[in-house]
Amino acid sequence: MIKISDLGKTYRLGVVEVPALRGVSFEIHRGDFIGLMGPSGSGKSTMLHLLGLLDYPTTGTIEIDGIDVSGLDDDERTDYRLRKMGYIFQDYALVAELTVLENVMLTAMAQGKTEAECRLASTNVLSIVGLINRLDHLPKELSGGEQQRVAIARSMVNRPIILFADEPCANLDTANSRAVLDQFRTINEELGQTIVMVSHEEWHKEYFHRVIHLKDGQIEADEKQPN
């Protein structure tokens, strides 16, 4: 489904070249729940940014369903992200002035759906994440765990083919982290949602089907999880 071939990224700091990712290749299959793990500076966030079309690779290609998306221009990438991808960020990244429902409806509205369609799709995903009673609340009125669940709902509303999560539990305590990961597990198992998640917490592994360990910009290990 997603084929990553010889993916590389080198940052230039003045005259100094810093390789963040060095010719990485692997495949992601539909329904995978993959953990990208590794120490700081290993290239896991860079990998997520490249896979999520937030950055351009220096080398290599990313093929999604047979289409090389690494060569898309800025507008095409924006449109692709809107229709095919979902994102969850470390700090929830909700729009402060929008209610829970409006935050979730946002990307559906951007697709040109009618208000009724947006509302229906949004309430559906909000009921999945257990926030159907908080529709009119503003983000500041929610706990960190609840905000992250809103972010999950927002990432799900357009039925993306893949969902990217960048250390989504970094700002949460263990209980809330577990609640969020349980949510991921539910949407992965019940809806078949493909998820790629960056994490540095060893105990998160129990939720992943597969863990890709990165070190110095290369895959150190690609292991299936026993669960």
Added chain:
Amino acid sequence: MNETVTRLKLSFFLGLRSLQRGNIGSLVMTVVIIGMVFTNMIFLPSVITGAINLFVDQTIEYQSGDIIIEPKENKEVIEDLEDLLARVNRVPGVLRAAPHNDIGGVMKFKGSRLPGSIIAIRPRDEVLVTGISKMMREGQYLGEGDTGVILIGKLVAGNKDKSEDLMPSLGGVRTGDSIDVEFTNGVVRTYRVKGVFETKSYMVDPLVFITWEEMESVRGHPVDQATAVLIRTVPGEDVEEVKLSLIGMGIQEQIKTWHDLLGKAFAEVVQSYGVINSISTIVSIVIAIVVIFIVIMIKTLNNRRQIGILKAIGIHRTTITFSYVFQVVILAVMGIIFGLFILLALDRYFSVFPIVFPDGDIRPAFTLADIVTNAVLLFIASAIAGFIPAWQIAREDILTAMRG
């Protein structure tokens, strides 16, 4: 097309929510600033327009009437006055014609000498044509057939302390005082001052009037000549059309509307005021652009990370840019409405307490054309000032923006 509409709808939604649920203090401050800028854009031109209107009104009301008939070129007087008046007063649209007949003379009072023109009028006609009778500072206006009396302007009467006078005067003449007049034909008369008028027009307050009968007495024969005939048209009549009707009656003398009389010099003055207005408007717009630019720049910089995230989740940069443009446009509309309330209050205030100038009381003239033009200019300037910083931030690289 559909995509554009979708993006604009989402922009409006984001912009509106940002205003509704954003910082209320910032919103109020921006609206007040735009309102003040708008007021500033309108106020100075309105004062200048008020000054121009005052000058025009003074000219029509006290000096020329709506139309003035002057002698043919190379002639000093209009002949066959009675025949002319009879014809003019029959022209549709003419309310009344009032003849003037000037004679030179030197006025004397307690050692002060003041040369000037003494104008003969027919008070019954004059009160229908000019407004000087309503501007009596002291005493009374001339009555039909008055002899032995004279009506003088405030600048002729002057002050006992001549340093208070703006131009040569008789040094403090009051109603009831007697002044001697030595006419250019050698006749010398003593007149009792019946009244002193004050129009605040530098062109009118140096004038001196006697009745037609008194002039005939001075000249020693009936006077069927005039140096000018002032015409008041019926309110609402088109002055230019009345002028054409007068020409159509076969009147050979020079017929000028008040506008013709003010002529090229007046047009140049109006043009100069127009330049001042334009400079004032440009300065106000630059202030508005800078203020709005800074407000939106601060807002976009504060929201830089959010802008990056919106782009990351697939919101097009045009949508993000226009969400700020819509905010500015809404702020501009609110500011303009606020400014209109200020202008309404100023209009009420200055209608009761006009700005006092030596040459008259100026009431700022708020014209619909000025208000609409400046509102449109401010609206466009605001949209541009909002667009630029939003566009700059929205086109930034996603990851750079997301780092905040």
